[in-house]
Amino acid sequence: MRKQKCGVIIIAAGYSSRMDGFKPLLKFGRQTAVERVVALYQQAGVDQIILVLGHREDQIRPYFDNQPLDVVVNENFAEGMYTSIITGVAHLNDEIEAFFIHPVDIPLVKRETVKELIAAPQQLSKGIIYPSFLGERGHPPLINIKYRSAILDNKQGGGLKRLLALYEADAADLPLIDEAILMDMDTRADYQALLIYDALEAPNLCECYAIWEKHKLPENIRRHCQKVKQTATDLVAQLIDKGETLNRPVLQAAALLHDLVKTEKNHAVKGGEILRDLGYPKVGAIIAVHMDILVDADTAITESEILYLADKLVKNDQLIDLAIRKEMVLNTYHDNPEALKKITRRYHNAEIILQKIQRIIG
Known part of the structure; x- marks a missing residue:
């Protein structure tokens, strides 16, 4: 069966206002958080990687010189994450059939998770696939390209979660063995917990x-x-x-x-x-x-x-x-x-x- 062409929109445009430090450039081993997320999708073999920048974009951009991805800047990043999602969705190539939305503050999602999500629409026959861990939905969702216009034209407010809730009949949860889909880093304590998790050589x-x-x-x-x-x-x-x-x-x-x-x-x-x-x-x-x-x-x-x-x-x-x-x-x-x-x-x-x-x- 033919594998659908997938893209990813990585959001790294915000202020990191609740974090003592700039989230995209926090280190995990030798990589920054943003490098870690980009490398995840490079290793998983997605067809288009779009990195959306905004705040301090001049500090992030040099990490990706001469790499095969699309770096775009959201000039309206101060108005919230949804503006960065729109910026990314607008840059999807015409051949893309489904795409991930991945905030940079969820940096430790596993490659196996992305691969299972890519394969899931053919098995589940749904347009929106949410990764889940022990019954709880996490990131990144995989969204069929048919929802591109709905995202770009959305005027109701409330962000992507509220918009996608309108299409729950076309959604499915994919149970996965990856607690990292739920682990973001809004605070310094979150970051320390992620460092501990990243150092494990075993499932928790x-x-x-x-x-x-x-x-x-x-x-x-x-x-x-x-x-x-x-x-x-x-x-x-x-x-x-x-x-x-x-x-x-x-x-x-x-x-x-x-x-x-x-x-x-x-x-x-x-x-x-x-x-x-x-x-x-x-x-x-x-x-x-x-x-x-x-x-x-x-x-x-x-x-x-x-x-x-x-x-x-x-x-x-x-x-x-x-x-x-x-x-x-x-x-x-x-x-x-x-x-x-x-x-x-x-x-x-x-x-x-x-x-x-x-x-x-x-």
Whole structure:
């Protein structure tokens, strides 16, 4: 099926009046916020990028010299964001079939989110697609070009949200695993929260729950994963107190998601692939080895080893002694030599990990 031609209008024209700092040029790593948003759409492969500037446009423009995007200036930016939307919409190329509206103060939307939105109209057959996270709509909406005239001719006031509400019958929500669609930066505290979020190498707690929902994880597996997370968190806290360097958010996400496709064959490997595809390679690598792992008794403890042990210490949603759990499993498969061989190896590895932890924490 042919991919429709999409554009994006990035709004970076306002005063940033509530922020202690100029929003477009706030830094996220080596990039400014406006560079981050532009790069998002370049990587997602949209057909036209329109950057609307206004306040301090002379400071933003040099960041995009010789880049393939359309930089336009809204001379009326002081009259509000809607004037910048009109400026951008008026510059859309004739071949564009749908377009995003993306304020620069929502800078951490994921590339996978944009790609899913681009594909959504063919699946949902609607003219306005809103990204949503756990039932709440966010940015950027994807709007069919048929609403171009309505936006340009709008005289009712109230901004884009009020205008699009008139066409709710032609709108749909697309559930996504991306809390960043809701995260703007109106204040310095918002900016600090975004910096923390950006530094994560794992889905946060709410995003883990959204992944559960997407994969319709059964309630009993959710309870098991919660208990494994609690067990792993307790272990990692003690290890960090003893000076070990471990990535707590990555481990917690892996614990919550390790049985994401429990009912499928090779569920550990498949679960790891899902998280890698979502953009979390470290989480995926830990999940992929939670059933079988290579352990070296003389190396530093790892997040993968902690999850492996925590999973063995939880039966259903209850803690259980490792030796008792081993005996129960061996008894269950006592007449299956091949299974006994695997079980013995797996629990031997768990025992080595437990010994490594005990040496560290006492």
